Amino acid sequence: MSADRKIHYGGDYNPEQWPEEVWAEDTRLMKEAGVTMVTAGIFSWARVEPRPGDYDFGWFDRVMDRLGESGIRVCLATMTASPPPWLSALHPEVLPETGDGRRRWPGGRQHYCPSSPVYRTYATRLVERLATRYAQHPALEMWHIGNEFGCHTRQCHCDVSAADFRRWLRTRYGVVEALNDAWSTAFWSQRYDTFDEVLPPRLAPTFANPAQQLDYWRFSDDALLQCCLAEREVLRRVTPDVPLTTNLMPHHKPVNAFEWARHQDVMSLDFYQDPYDPGTHLTAAFNFDLMRSAREGQPWMLLEQAPGAVNWRARNSPKPPGAMRLWSWQAVAQGADAVLFFQWRQSRGGAEKFHSAMVPHGGTDTRIHREVSALGRELASVPEIAGTRSRADAALLTDWNSWWALELDSHPSDALDQTLINRAHHRPLLEAGVACDIIPPGRAFGGYKLLVVPNLYLLSEENAERLAAYVHGGGQLLVSFFSGIVDDCDRVHLGGYPAPLRELLGLRVEEFWPLDEGVRVPVDGLPAAERSGTTPSAAYGGAAEADLWSEAVELEGAEAVAVFRGGELAGRPAVTRHSYGAGTAWYVATRLEPAALRGLMDHVRDAAGVCPVLAGLPARVQATVREDEEHRFLFLLNHGAEAAVVELPEPMRDRLRGDDAGPVSAVTLQPRGVAVMER
Structure with missing residues (x-):
């Protein structure tokens, strides 16, 4: 991230969904809303490579230039999250299969087998062109590899994956006798004579070998990671000084966050609170602590959240007034140095057209956009938070x-x-x-x-x-x-x-x-x-x-x-x-x-001898501390439906109330209220 101290603010930017004349309005509104960084290009593969080897980056050059001229940094995606239709038309073997032999077809996203060498070849070829083209672009802040690995294709059981699984097992066990011992294959006459006899744990008449299933979880996680690392290798070679990340899902079973953390410069998380769940802040808190801890306390990025409703739950509630602000500050309170949304402008068509955005269908004269703009100003008012850390006993x-x-x-x-x-x-x-x-x-x-x-x-x-x-x-x-x-x-x-x-x-x-x-x-x-x-x-x-x-x-x-x-x-x-x-x-x-x-x-x-940050907290009030050698910030967040009074250990001032606010010995938090206190 940039050396200048700030909490980055913004969202996914998908200009390919809109006529070019809208782009100028986008950057103007971004500046007004306090946007400092966008993620761009996540689903642009089909647009920049409409046919195999036929690249069209001209339109994306204009997007990057416009953002750079506006002072907006870009977390540039590698564009590989959703292959274009021509790839599976040419190479149907890249499509994933379920454990019962059903093929997953194009028409959604993530329709690729993670083990497919064909997919990886085309993906890294694109990344090479992308990295070479934008390596020196002044708007480039960092790289965003793929998108939500394992979200839809968690495991693939096709023949390509089967061959890759056997290769993985040979590396892990060396000889088949070691595999037989590890998998307890003496049970149910499952002994293997060669690795070539081994299959993924496909649909079987009854319980599959548990050790085989466990190793397939490990293998599948590694197959996804190898896709990420193949792109990472290209980016490290072409742009060695540009940091990189990839957005993980919340406590996501297919992806071992601790292992993936070793290969990221910054951890990133997508988290969508559920307004209908009274404990959604508890779920968020666990995931936020996980992200902060994965790289031993380093600040992380909330790369996606919704400013309002999502589109994929059975019942999609908007966020009540103040909830988006509260939950955004919760991420910052637990170590985030970036707060971004999916997405900037609400889609007119497609599966996510009813997913909220920073600029809703109704435009700027809407509650969501007013709240988004107010939060941008608020985050910008406390830049010293960026880089501070929390300490846990x-x-x-x-x-x-x-x-x-x-x-x-x-x-x-x-x-x-x-x-x-x-x-x-x-x-x-x-x-x-x-x-x-x-x-x-x-x-x-x-x-x-x-x-x-x-x-x-x-x-x-x-x-x-x-x-x-x-x-x-x-x-x-x-x-x-x-x-x-x-x-x-x-x-x-x-x-x-x-x-x-x-x-x-x-x-x-x-x-x-x-x-x-x-x-x-x-x-x-x-x-x-x-x-x-x-x-x-x-x-x-x-x-x-x-x-x-x-x-x-x-x-x-x-x-x-x-x-x-x-x-x-x-x-x-x-x-x-x-x-x-x-x-x-x-x-x-x-x-x-x-x-x-x-x-x-x-x-x-x-x-x-483990003491709370603040003794005697009212129910449903969260308290955290972030600090460095110069600053110590006490975050107070009221997740309750009633106002709460928090007694402070010493007079402090609320940084969110402006420089004119004097020190106080107690804070009254309204429902969904937030205070950032400093001595």
Whole structure:
């Protein structure tokens, strides 16, 4: 990003949808709305290469020149997200296939097999021409590779992918005997004599080999990444000093954000809040923390959101007045240095014509455009925020390999959802005003006072040892049920569940006891709090309910903090605590209701010495801090329907109220209100 300090503001710009005479109005309105950067060219392949090898960049030259003359920077897309119809007409083998052999045809977007060498050849040829042409263009700010990888084509099961999968397996395992061992092929007579016999996990008479399915998730993620890296290699060679990014989807199962982060200069996210979901800010918060943490605290970009309604939900609500502003500031509060929308001007035709835009069908005399312009001015008023960072004492561990394995079939329960489980454990920290990083199990733990591990089903011996060393050295660890069960090949760790964590947790799980849908069991003995949001007392005895899952836990040094008071496991431990070295390991053998999990996690983080950004936060008020050597910004966001008063630790002034606003000791936040406080 540019050296000049600013929060970039803008959106997707698709001038090919409009007559050229509209373009002059576009740049004028962009300047008036405070736009500093647009993403351009995302779906321009068919326009710049209407026939194979026949390029027409003249019109796009004029777009780039006009934006540059207006002082608007360009995040230039590589144009490869949606191949033109001629590619699949010439090469139908580039089209993807589902696991049951159905071909996906052109007419939408992302109609390509990620493993297709033909697709990659044509895509990188285009990127080479694009990069060479615009390498020195003064408007070029950064590169935007592809678009939303894995959004529609998550996996392909065609013969091209099958051949690529076999190549990938040879690289991973070397010899077929190693594959047979990893995949436990002695079961059901699945032994392979050569790699040539291996297929993708296509539609089978019954459960497919789970290790095969797990490896196919890994392979499919890598196939998508290789498409990205092929373009990245061209851009690095032609424009080595221009940063690059690609926009990820929210906590997107097909794409391992931690792995992809290693190949980006800046992380970017597309996130569309749902106005009908009262917890949409919680979902956003988890994803925003994930983006910030993926590159170890580096500021990231909100590359797409909607200024109003989207077009793809069953019911598409507009954002109420103030919601777009609130949710945009939430991204900034959690580390974003750019706020952009899809898209600049609302399409007249096509599948997204009812998706809102910065310039709606009704033009500039509309609520959306007025709010968009006001937000642009507001973001520009606090340029010093850009580049500041957040510091967290707590971290939540998650792992894509474990996610892929957890949600496979033939498990004790098919109701385990990694996304929901992660968010449930993130929510208590967010609501308490505690900064939280989201990290993979291979990341260094030393800087954290508290680690939260929700359902890390797949856990290597090495990472289990690292967790043990963390606790032994004085760390506080909270682990939830069905963790540490299998190795990297989805083979059960022998020696009693959870074998690699038994000594650390001081317990053994004799049996899993998933609960039937709708069944709830009482739990007694939880840390008691006066109310949600307050510091818990040291006393125990709180009662709550749990659902989804339970386990028959036998203590091996741990103590029972809470016990089941009903069901088949009545009287047996539900929550345990184990002193291990200088630290403590907690285990939760069921899914506690949200208030109970909040009380427990408040207690654990209090024991860890993890303090909130601001004590005594009103309900549904979010507080975060971004800072550097010169500035410390306290962000306050009211996600509630009622006004809230926030007491400040010292007099501060609200930067959004202008330079004339004096310091105050308390802030009144109206519903959907935002304050950015600084000493």
